[in-house]
Amino acid sequence: MSNPLFQQARTAVSSAKQACSTGENAQMSIDKAKNALSSAYANSNVEEQKQLHALQDELNRLS
Template identity: 50%
Template sequence: MGNRLFQEARDFVEHAEELFLTGGSTDEKESALQVAKNALSSAYANSTFAEQEQLREFQKVLDRLQ
């Protein structure tokens, strides 16, 4: 099935990125960023090395959005 926390983190990062690209409200963007950051943090400790590498890339996406 895969790592559920990793999958959720990926989905939340994609959602945040989509909000920034499509012009969501400031509150929506800030909320989506916070949720994505929390999801990344939760997923990191329970991930394989390869997943951790991808999570670092997801973090870079969030960093660019801020």
């Protein structure tokens, strides 16, 4: 996967999960991840969209 927005979204969701486990800036991290997912989805192919949907599901469980 060479889509940088896709990579940023994965990283942002990972950071949000970590922030929720530590309690530090959790909501801000979740908001950043939501924005990253939105940007990535608009610029991704079908396979990436499937993976982004799974990441969105993970994010929804956090908030």
